[in-house]
Amino acid sequence: MTGRLPLWSYRWPRAFAAALADALLPCSCALCGETTATVVCLPCRQDHATPGGVRCPCCANPLGAHEGAGQRCAGCIAEAPYFDATVAAADYAAPLDSLVLRLKFGAQLPLAPWFAARMVDAVLAQPGWRLPDLLCPVPLGPRRLVERGFNQALEIARPLSAALGVPLQPRLLVRAIDTAAQSGVAPSERAGNIRGAFEVADDALGRIQGRHVGVVDDVMTSGHTLNEIAATLKRAGAARVSNLVFARTPPH
Template sequence: MPERSLAAPKPALIEKVLMRCAGQCAVCRAWSHQTICESCLGLYARPLPRCWTCAARLPPAFVGRPRPQCGRCLQTAPPLDRAVAALDYRFPWDGLLQHFKYHQALDLRESLLERLNTALSAAEVEAPDWLLPVPLSIERLRERGYNQSHELAKALARRRGLRCKPEMLLRVRHNDRQAGLKLEDRAANVRGVFAVEPLLAARLRGTSVALLDDVMTSGSTLFELAGVLLQAGVMSVQAWVIARTPEPGDE
């Protein structure tokens, strides 16, 4: 009888199987069939009113208003047609995202992705022609071992039936970490850092794009990328992020 060759299971399949197995909640450590239990999701993942174009949290009075915007976006319109954030970058999501980003904790990907997918469905966003992750520099990629935004974008594209071609965007030079800079210095730090891949630029002209990143702080990185895409002939740009840092005074 001929031997049967057993192909190694795909990592995505292993991840899905593990997600169904009982274990500890990543937040409260209670016994749970999910990476984050329902109790913690109810406590820490409640939807909040957010600015239409930068996803900053807005006061409760803005609930139900069509296309609400914060004062900053009303004063200076960002180059985004829409911004959606699933969560606030605070406990427990700040620690979980740090773990996912710097320690390759891929077991958290599906739970984080589910939060974003739920937020996108609630926001009734228009499906873009392309879903593109924020690119990393070669130096940062070597340091981390993978691009966390790329991992999220690939999985979300499969789930929502979107085209995802990460190589369309380039990071043409290495820059300082945004996290170590003052808010007013972040825009200068990313200026001229990104470009559209010249061999693929024609495929972007006249299309709509959603940019995906794990965390949005000042918005400088996503605004810079959006400007590059608009200059390349893209018609509209959205930003989809797992978490948005609270504005001063939101605590």
């Protein structure tokens, strides 16, 4: 008898191989070192990466006890940014900050899907949050991309796109100016350092006009980079820009 094999016959060998790999090559939690089936064990995830606390819906900074949910922080009220919303999965603080550094500078790429999963958790923790029409990662400059060998924002954006069901446009933006890293620039100079650094790709203008664009990055610190990107997208006709980041540096 000819014909295609039943679906279970394809799934069973793959499931068996995955179970065998887990048994022979157990993982260690990236935070505590305990044996786990995932990159970070469940207790560490619950302790350090569970959505919680009230944040400004615009910039994702934590709100004080006197500020209500859904209310913008004083900074966003005083000087509204170009972006419209931000979702952050966690604070950029110990011990999660070490995972960000291990992805970005240690090329530990299995961390990227875990970051994306926590970002999905953060989105689901905000019922009614408007999903973007498309996602794009913050682009790296050519020099830094060659040095690192990958763009950590793109590595996060791929599984995030699949999980949310939102199309990914990895070449929507280009880095027109290879600026100095924001982390090495004085806070008072960061806005000027990043100004004019991004452009919309020539063939992408039709995909932006009137659309809600989601910008993906690993960390949001001062917000100047994401604000410059949002300004660039708005000038190109984007109707709304939302940031999706793994970690948000708390204000000092």
